Amino acid sequence: MSPRVSKEHLKQRRADIMKAATQVFIEQGYEHTTMKHVMEAANVSRGGLYQYFSNKEDLFEAILEEGLSEEAEDTGFSLEEAASPQWTLLMKLMFGEDGRPDTNMDPLAPSKLEFFITGRHDERRRTYGEKRYEMGVNIYDEVIKAGQETGEFSDRYDSGLLARSIITFVDGLALDHAIQPEEKVRLKEQSELFVEYLKMALDVSSSS
Amino acid sequence: MSPRVSKEHLKQRRADIMKAATQVFIEQGYEHTTMKHVMEAANVSRGGLYQYFSNKEDLFEAILEEGLSEEAEDTGFSLEEAASPQWTLLMKLMFGEDGRPDTNMDPLAPSKLEFFITGRHDERRRTYGEKRYEMGVNIYDEVIKAGQETGEFSDRYDSGLLARSIITFVDGLALDHAIQPEEKVRLKEQSELFVEYLKMALDVSSSS
Amino acid sequence: MSPRVSKEHLKQRRADIMKAATQVFIEQGYEHTTMKHVMEAANVSRGGLYQYFSNKEDLFEAILEEGLSEEAEDTGFSLEEAASPQWTLLMKLMFGEDGRPDTNMDPLAPSKLEFFITGRHDERRRTYGEKRYEMGVNIYDEVIKAGQETGEFSDRYDSGLLARSIITFVDGLALDHAIQPEEKVRLKEQSELFVEYLKMALDVSSSS
Amino acid sequence: MSPRVSKEHLKQRRADIMKAATQVFIEQGYEHTTMKHVMEAANVSRGGLYQYFSNKEDLFEAILEEGLSEEAEDTGFSLEEAASPQWTLLMKLMFGEDGRPDTNMDPLAPSKLEFFITGRHDERRRTYGEKRYEMGVNIYDEVIKAGQETGEFSDRYDSGLLARSIITFVDGLALDHAIQPEEKVRLKEQSELFVEYLKMALDVSSSS
DNA sequence: CATGAATGAGAATTCATTCAT
DNA sequence: CATGAATGAATTCTCATTCAT
Numbered sequence: 001m002s003p004r005v006s007k008e009h010l011k012q013r014r015a016d017i018m019k020a021a022t023q024v025f026i027e028q029g030y031e032h033t034t035m036k037h038v039m040e041a042a043n044v045s046r047g048g049l050y051q052y053f054s055n056k057e058d059l060f061e062a063i064l065e066e067g068l069s070e071e072a073e074d075t076g077f078s079l080e081e082a083a084s085p086q087w088t089l090l091m092k093l094m095f096g097e098d099g100r101p102d103t104n105m106d107p108l109a110p111s112k113l114e115f116f117i118t119g120r121h122d123e124r125r126r127t128y129g130e131k132r133y134e135m136g137v138n139i140y141d142e143v144i145k146a147g148q149e150t151g152e153f154s155d156r157y158d159s160g161l162l163a164r165s166i167i168t169f170v171d172g173l174a175l176d177h178a179i180q181p182e183e184k185v186r187l188k189e190q191s192e193l194f195v196e197y198l199k200m201a202l203d204v205s206s207s208s
Numbered sequence: 209m210s211p212r213v214s215k216e217h218l219k220q221r222r223a224d225i226m227k228a229a230t231q232v233f234i235e236q237g238y239e240h241t242t243m244k245h246v247m248e249a250a251n252v253s254r255g256g257l258y259q260y261f262s263n264k265e266d267l268f269e270a271i272l273e274e275g276l277s278e279e280a281e282d283t284g285f286s287l288e289e290a291a292s293p294q295w296t297l298l299m300k301l302m303f304g305e306d307g308r309p310d311t312n313m314d315p316l317a318p319s320k321l322e323f324f325i326t327g328r329h330d331e332r333r334r335t336y337g338e339k340r341y342e343m344g345v346n347i348y349d350e351v352i353k354a355g356q357e358t359g360e361f362s363d364r365y366d367s368g369l370l371a372r373s374i375i376t377f378v379d380g381l382a383l384d385h386a387i388q389p390e391e392k393v394r395l396k397e398q399s400e401l402f403v404e405y406l407k408m409a410l411d412v413s414s415s416s
Numbered sequence: 417m418s419p420r421v422s423k424e425h426l427k428q429r430r431a432d433i434m435k436a437a438t439q440v441f442i443e444q445g446y447e448h449t450t451m452k453h454v455m456e457a458a459n460v461s462r463g464g465l466y467q468y469f470s471n472k473e474d475l476f477e478a479i480l481e482e483g484l485s486e487e488a489e490d491t492g493f494s495l496e497e498a499a500s501p502q503w504t505l506l507m508k509l510m511f512g513e514d515g516r517p518d519t520n521m522d523p524l525a526p527s528k529l530e531f532f533i534t535g536r537h538d539e540r541r542r543t544y545g546e547k548r549y550e551m552g553v554n555i556y557d558e559v560i561k562a563g564q565e566t567g568e569f570s571d572r573y574d575s576g577l578l579a580r581s582i583i584t585f586v587d588g589l590a591l592d593h594a595i596q597p598e599e600k601v602r603l604k605e606q607s608e609l610f611v612e613y614l615k616m617a618l619d620v621s622s623s624s
Numbered sequence: 625m626s627p628r629v630s631k632e633h634l635k636q637r638r639a640d641i642m643k644a645a646t647q648v649f650i651e652q653g654y655e656h657t658t659m660k661h662v663m664e665a666a667n668v669s670r671g672g673l674y675q676y677f678s679n680k681e682d683l684f685e686a687i688l689e690e691g692l693s694e695e696a697e698d699t700g701f702s703l704e705e706a707a708s709p710q711w712t713l714l715m716k717l718m719f720g721e722d723g724r725p726d727t728n729m730d731p732l733a734p735s736k737l738e739f740f741i742t743g744r745h746d747e748r749r750r751t752y753g754e755k756r757y758e759m760g761v762n763i764y765d766e767v768i769k770a771g772q773e774t775g776e777f778s779d780r781y782d783s784g785l786l787a788r789s790i791i792t793f794v795d796g797l798a799l800d801h802a803i804q805p806e807e808k809v810r811l812k813e814q815s816e817l818f819v820e821y822l823k824m825a826l827d828v829s830s831s832s
Numbered sequence: 833c834a835t836g837a838a839t840g841a842g843a844a845t846t847c848a849t850t851c852a853t
Numbered sequence: 854c855a856t857g858a859a860t861g862a863a864t865t866c867t868c869a870t871t872c873a874t
Binding site for chain 4 (some may be wrong): 444445447448526529530532533534536537542545546549550573574576577578580581583584585586587588589591592594595596597600601602605606609610612613616617
């Protein structure tokens with residue numbers, strides 16, 4: 001009656017496939033990745049792969065969701081550090097735990113962009129993309145709003161709009177970096193510049 | 209046996225195909241457009257199409273180039289309006305002839321992003337993309353540098369970096385707008401906000 | 417190490433699977449039914465299913481056999497009602513216990529037709545189909561022959577041929593009904609008409 | 625401007641493919657025939673085949689339609705032979721030009737049955753099947769009705785019902801013959817018997 | 833030059849069946 | 854016996870590109 005292979009094992013297998021697939025997506029991009037690539041990278045048979053994911057889209061979305069929940073964990077953590085100023089929070093949100101602009105980018109980002117951009121005419125994908133966009137906006141919006149309420153930030157600009165501009169910046173950077181080599185885009189410097197933009201818009205003192 | 213069809217005619221035919229193809233690319237996106245779509249839209253036979261463009265990539269690049277030269281014309285025009293302040297020029301560069309943020313976007317932009325992003329692992333396409341990026345940076349760079357030299361702009365920030373941040377913003381906006389409906393992205397407001405960022409960074413007085 | 421599960425239990429399980437499978441076959445047809453459908457309907461694991469039936473064909477044949485033996489029981493019963501005229505018997509054979517044309521059809525009939533017709537090039541299936549056909553012919557043949565011998569029926573036509581024409585009619589009706597809605601085929605009326613044909617051919621007085 | 629290959633050639637190619645496909649369908653049946661079989665039999669490449677027929681269903685329907693129009697031609701011919709009694713017409717309709725029961729059957733008939741029976745849950749196919757059934761009924765109905773009006777036939781039974789019984793018989797015979805060898809079904813004799821049924825039902829004198 | 837039929841590589845997906853646990 | 858993960862053969866369909874006419 002009990003399953004031959006433990007639930008753990010199943011989860012593990014699934015996770016393994018996703019891990020291998022992630023690598024493939026990073027290397028080949030979303031469109032150019034075929035299920036065969038994944039099969040080979042994950043060392044699964046065709047049928048085996050389809051047992052876990054019913055198609056490429058499904059597989060990719062699973063990877064996206066995973067990324068999301070990981071982020072959420074990280075973020076959740078951050079938000080608990082209650083006392084810290086909203087500005088610190090904002091920086092952590094944008095640049096990860098150390099809150100400093102750096103040279104790292106999510107290596108899957110280009111494929112994500114691909115996924116959403118090539119699927120922009122697909123109802124399902126579009127909706128999904130919008131949901132994600134909204135979530136992204138909301139996270140930043142809340143932090144900014146909080147800062148504006150406590151007076152830490154100027155409320156000269158609408159928090160939602162500022163939040164959107166952050167997303168725009170992040171997406172634009174991901175896009176450019178997907179195509180240009182790092183040194184052309186100047187990832188870190190641009191990030192620093194954008195932080196300056198934000199400081200000015202929020203009246204955050206430079207010393208922060 | 210002189211050519212049956214004049215060079216003019218050929219040029220015209222080519223232009224017609226490009227025009228029709230542009231529409232198709234706008235509607236279907238780059239990846240999802242097939243040569244058949246183009247054939248039908250342009251009313252050319254398969255062979256005919258391949259006579260003018262040896263493949264889809266070639267066709268799309270021709271359209272890109274055309275767009276570039278048109279822009280260049282526009283820009284060239286602007287640059288001749290010598291006396292105007294660089295700020296005005298900058299705005300015209302970003303938002304077109306009237307120099308004001310608006311709701312319009314290049315309708316082909318999403319497909320362009322697609323083209324470069326799905327082709328990021330292709331040597332040829334990548335190089336081409338880099339060239340375009342560089343050109344974009346240069347145009348903005350020059351205007352900003354000019355403004356900084358005349359003292360119209362503060363030189364607190366590196367002109368190349370500022371130029372890049374404009375590109376990042378424009379690309380990010382195009383990307384988000386490709387996926388989200390206009391009202392979610394708030395195209396115009398974001399543009400206005402970004403202009404504020406720039407004003408602050410360049411010390412341009414708000415009255416401009 | 418006595419068997420953990422009683423023979424009874426096994427039989428029951430088998431019967432349950434067959435019952436569930438029958439439903440599936442009725443709803444989906446033979447070809448379109450997959451073992452997965454059956455698994456789910458019967459609440460058996462894949463392996464479990466294959467323990468009882470080594471493949472889809474096997475499973476379907478089991479169902480067919482069951483149907484046959486049930487019919488045989490019914491028929492056997494009928495035959496024991498010795499005194500009744502052969503005509504009554506014939507009608508019971510064709511239309512069930514009440515011996516009257518009606519609107520009911522074996523809901524599995526379409527799938528049976530499918531089974532035999534798609535498998536007509538398969539040696540095994542073909543042989544099986546022939547056996548069944550022969551059995552069907554024989555049953556009717558015997559009754560008609562009996563009637564002819566007692567003088568109840570005219571012997572103008574060969575009993576085997578008449579028997580075959582009954583099968584042809586029944587099969588034809590099943591086939592048409594499988595595809596057409598009842599009202600198009602006029603199941604009951606056609607049956608009544610066919611009974612008239614038979615009466616005429618057998619010289620059975622209309623009052624019967 | 626003018627097509628390289630004449631329209632004739634095209635039509636010919638299409639006809640050739642259909643002819644080859646018909647053979648394959650006859651030999652393998654509808655379900656078991658794959659596009660690859662057809663490709664090989666017709667000596668077309670995959671793409672070539674799909675240029676003419678967008679899938680197996682489409683191909684088969686084309687063959688069906690062709691058969692229909694051929695029949696219609698034949699029938700049209702028959703109907704013009706005005707003076708002949710309706711009975712003769714009826715026999716020609718059932719058994720072809722010579723109007724006599726024989727041993728021939730449409731070799732594609734089994735596949736047709738397959739097509740409709742396996743597709744009985746498909747909206748499109750079902751509708752198509754119903755249309756064909758109706759057409760078949762109508763043809764017989766009209767002839768019978770005509771005969772009844774001129775008094776050539778008894779009008780004891782409803783012409784529509786008689787027409788249906790003919791279809792039922794024809795379908796039943798096709799079905800049984802698809803599975804049984806000819807000698808088991810006794811094609812010719814059954815046909816003769818059915819003609820007797822009809823004669824009795826229509827009061828057609830035996831000498832006809 | 834133009835035409836469009838033909839090609840065929842490749843991608844996705846489905847399912848019956850096996851087999852280690 | 855039971856389980857269900859794994860397998861892989863088979864099939865459908867798409868499309869960029871070529872090439873004979």
